[in-house]
Amino acid sequence: MSEQTSPERRRRVRAEARRSVSAILDAAIRVLGERPQASMEEIAAAAGLSRQTVYAHFPSRDALVAAVFQRMTDDAIAAMDAADLDEGPAPAALLRLLDAGWRTIQRFPMLQVDTGSADPDLHGPVVDRLLRLIERGQRSGEFDAQASPGWLIAATIALGHAAGAEAAAGRMSADDAAAALRASILRVYGARPPTR
Incomplete structure (x- = not known):
């Protein structure tokens, strides 16, 4: 089994994804509470993540707001x-x-x-x-x-x-x-x- 597909690596990737989602939701709650029309870019910046990372977890602003x-x-x-x-x-x-x-x-x-x-x-x-x-x-x-x-x-x-x-x-x-x-x-x- 390669290092790329090891169970330990998959666990680390899933844990990192959970942390990213949590950071995105925390930032979205805070930012949208202050500025309801805030963009995905503003939310990404507040979360300390790239816009691409936010879109990887939430394909649209509507999906993020629903979450x-x-x-x-x-x-x-x-x-x-x-x-x-x-x-x-x-x-x-x-x-x-x-x-x-x-x-x-x-x-x-x-x-x-x-x-x-x-x-x-x-x-x-x-x-x-x-x-x-x-x-x-x-x-x-x-x-x-x-x-x-x-x-x-x-x-x-x-x-x-x-x-x-x-x-x-x-x-x-x-x-x-x-x-x-x-x-x-x-x-x-x-x-x-x-x-x-």
């Missing part, structure tokens, strides 16, 4: 799953979900700047978790059973984006926007604030 949104969605889902949404009172779980989402928005400002580029299917896992929580809260009487779950989901997403936009525009501090979001969502759901 960026997939990474952000995966991060949001992991944060929601870590929030133990099936545990404790539904209003407390709802606030944990909102906090997890807020941290994701703060970590990835691109979610506020360029939400139109995301594949609508990426919202599916997030919506599924929220729906499960809404149904649990409605069954237990902790959320308004007369409110349509679809409406509650739409209101949650819209209010989350509104809070993020207010904070991003500097009209509210991030802490004030997060507090307003939490209070507004509890009212929309017909839920009492959990006691500490």
